Amino acid sequence: MGFFTDTSVCIGCKACEVACKEWNAVPEDGLEFTGMSYDNTQGLGADTWRHVAFIEQDKPMGNAATGTSADGTGMRWLMASDVCKHCTHAACLDVCPTGSLFRTEFGTVVVQEDICNGCGYCIPACPYGVIDQRKGDGRAWKCTLCYDRLGAGQQPACAKACPTDSIQYGPLEELRERAAARLDQLHDLGVDDARLYGEDPEDGVGGDGAFFLLLDEPEVYGLPPDPVVTTRDLPSMWRHAGAAALTLLGGAAAVFAVHGRARGRR
Amino acid sequence: MSGPGAGEGARPGREAQVGQGVPGDETTGKEAHRKGGGRRNRRGRRGERAMVPDAEFTSYYGKPILNPPTWKALDIAGYFFLGGLAGAGSVLAAGAQLTGRPATARALKTSSLVAIGGSTAALVHDLGRPARFHHMLRVMKPTSPMSVGSWLLAAYGPAAGAAAVLDVTRLFPRLGTAATAGAAVLGPAVAAYTAVLAADTAVPAWHEAHRELPFVFAGSATAAASGMALLTSPVAETGPLRSAAVFGAALEAGAARLMRRRLGMIGENYEEGRAGRLMRAAEVLGAAGAAGAALLAGRSRAAAALSGAALLTASACTRFGVFYAGVRSAEDPKYTVVPQRERIDARARAASASSEPQG
Numbered sequence: 001m002g003f004f005t006d007t008s009v010c011i012g013c014k015a016c017e018v019a020c021k022e023w024n025a026v027p028e029d030g031l032e033f034t035g036m037s038y039d040n041t042q043g044l045g046a047d048t049w050r051h052v053a054f055i056e057q058d059k060p061m062g063n064a065a066t067g068t069s070a071d072g073t074g075m076r077w078l079m080a081s082d083v084c085k086h087c088t089h090a091a092c093l094d095v096c097p098t099g100s101l102f103r104t105e106f107g108t109v110v111v112q113e114d115i116c117n118g119c120g121y122c123i124p125a126c127p128y129g130v131i132d133q134r135k136g137d138g139r140a141w142k143c144t145l146c147y148d149r150l151g152a153g154q155q156p157a158c159a160k161a162c163p164t165d166s167i168q169y170g171p172l173e174e175l176r177e178r179a180a181a182r183l184d185q186l187h188d189l190g191v192d193d194a195r196l197y198g199e200d201p202e203d204g205v206g207g208d209g210a211f212f213l214l215l216d217e218p219e220v221y222g223l224p225p226d227p228v229v230t231t232r233d234l235p236s237m238w239r240h241a242g243a244a245a246l247t248l249l250g251g252a253a254a255v256f257a258v259h260g261r262a263r264g265r266r
Numbered sequence: 267m268s269g270p271g272a273g274e275g276a277r278p279g280r281e282a283q284v285g286q287g288v289p290g291d292e293t294t295g296k297e298a299h300r301k302g303g304g305r306r307n308r309r310g311r312r313g314e315r316a317m318v319p320d321a322e323f324t325s326y327y328g329k330p331i332l333n334p335p336t337w338k339a340l341d342i343a344g345y346f347f348l349g350g351l352a353g354a355g356s357v358l359a360a361g362a363q364l365t366g367r368p369a370t371a372r373a374l375k376t377s378s379l380v381a382i383g384g385s386t387a388a389l390v391h392d393l394g395r396p397a398r399f400h401h402m403l404r405v406m407k408p409t410s411p412m413s414v415g416s417w418l419l420a421a422y423g424p425a426a427g428a429a430a431v432l433d434v435t436r437l438f439p440r441l442g443t444a445a446t447a448g449a450a451v452l453g454p455a456v457a458a459y460t461a462v463l464a465a466d467t468a469v470p471a472w473h474e475a476h477r478e479l480p481f482v483f484a485g486s487a488t489a490a491a492s493g494m495a496l497l498t499s500p501v502a503e504t505g506p507l508r509s510a511a512v513f514g515a516a517l518e519a520g521a522a523r524l525m526r527r528r529l530g531m532i533g534e535n536y537e538e539g540r541a542g543r544l545m546r547a548a549e550v551l552g553a554a555g556a557a558g559a560a561l562l563a564g565r566s567r568a569a570a571a572l573s574g575a576a577l578l579t580a581s582a583c584t585r586f587g588v589f590y591a592g593v594r595s596a597e598d599p600k601y602t603v604v605p606q607r608e609r610i611d612a613r614a615r616a617a618s619a620s621s622e623p624q625g
Contacts, residue, residue, distance in 0.1 A: 063390040115404070117394070118393045120393075248453075259365065
């Protein structure tokens with residue numbers, strides 16, 4: 001099960017952000033005006049499990065005339081609700097030393113809050129910059145895809161609250177079909193930049209349990225263009241560390257062999 | 267409400283007609299590329315002319331893509347340094363004992379015990395919930411370097427402790443020898459695994475350096491432990507440790523140089539800012555310490571102590587430099603986007619090249 005977020009119909013109402021906070025009792029995380037856009041949440045973190053990005057662009061959308069200036073340029077808004085990707089190969093889960101992060105029966109990735117000891121390893125391990133440590137609490141927190149609601153046969157709070165069906169919840173196979181159809185529809189309308197992101201099970205993280213339809217490059221939305229699960233290179237890392245350890249041991253052995261036994265006393 | 271999933275969210279006939287606009291109106295807009303960070307201009311450095319254009323990249327208001335590590339520098343870089351000092355110290359202590367240098371062996375065993383104690387304390391201190399440190403030993407996970415490290419520490423710590431205590435108290439010499447040998451076998455792993463701990467993250471300056479970083483750490487650990495021996499042992503016994511100091515400092519500096527060169531643009535993080543200053547200080551102090559160890563430390567106690575202190579400081583600078591370079595690379599989206607973009611482009615070029623011959 002997972003999310004398909006169709007950003008082409010997102011209206012930036014932030015109902016998902018609010019529904020998520022309300023249902024999961026996520027604490028307030030600072031009321032500040034950033035001045036950069038209408039986005040005052042800025043990004044995903046321990047206390048922001050859904051985040052709506054607002055992008056102002058000087059770019060027309062498909063065939064639509066977006067502005068009135070003489071040189072034909074205009075302005076468009078891109079809005080996108082970001083969330084934990086629930087990767088098939090989840091780096092946070094792989095590196096967690098306590099087993100606090102686990103894969104649920106729905107294929108999602110969840111933190112057990114009573115097990116997490118706050119080591120913080122999952123935070124730099126996430127290639128998407130999703131999971132984070134809550135100040136004053138010390139533990140790592142992120143979207144659970146409303147694990148409690150799924151268990152009760154409900155859909156996640158954000159999907160439930162979304163007024164435009166930008167956030168859709170369901171079996172991934174079905175969502176991928178729906179996403180492909182929507183992508184074709186947009187391409188037919190001349191929105192050539194439309195693309196799916198994270199839907200490919202062959203990508204660097206084995207496909208995302210939460211994937212997106214974007215209207216521009218992923219990095220425009222603050223998403224990495226080609227994320228790879230951090231543990232993919234782990235065998236090579238252990239091999240190099242083993243070689244380095246043997247170098248240390250060999251170097252020390254060589255040094256003592258060359259110098260031989262201490263002369264003089266005893 | 268109906269059950270989960272199937273069909274929910276699909277609302278036929280409600281799809282927004284994005285971009286339908288006015289038929290036939292084919293206005294084109296110019297690309298609005300927002301350059302993030304504003305830290306791109308490196309031209310003019312050393313009067314060199316850049317041979318490649320500055321990286322063009324787009325980002326979301328220059329905000330970081332990754333969440334930077336929440337680790338505290340003093341705790342985690344300190345943990346790397348002390349773990350290295352302890353691990354390499356155990357190896358050198360065993361060598362010293364085996365070749366009849368008891369005072370050096372004792373000094374290194376003691377420093378290893380103190381260092382591993384200190385590094386464990388730093389690790390526990392850095393946990394968001396220190397009282398739950400024991401959760402580290404709940405599972406055994408080879409995919410988690412931190413889990414591997416916790417178990418390694420659980421085996422190495424007692425061995426290093428027993429080696430030191432039994433040497434100082436002169437009790438159970440055979441058990442002491444076994445503990446010394448055990449600590450010496452596990453020591454290199456303790457010194458090198460921390461490089462994997464850092465590299466197994468999405469942090470560009472750490473992850474992309476995963477080939478060289480273990481050698482930087484192993485060399486740095488050897489230099490630190492030799493430095494400790496020079497600082498604490500009688501000159502008559504430190505012959506091999508002076509050589510070990512040169513070996514360690516050379517390995518550390520060589521691997522660090524190789525790492526920076528191979529990292530390309532990500533290597534900037536090891537050259538600029540606080541990390542750059544620390545890495546340069548490490549190189550200078552390491553070279554000075556190694557030269558002092560090789561040329562002067564055999565003749566003068568003071569020179570030996572000074573060289574030892576320089577080597578210890580160099581090792582600490584390297585660990586802090588590596589730590590800050592990683593944090594810096596995670597905070598600037600440039601280091602996440604540009605290399606990944608280049609990877610995609612290279613893949614696309616390879617795909618088009620392989621598909622061309624067939625037509």
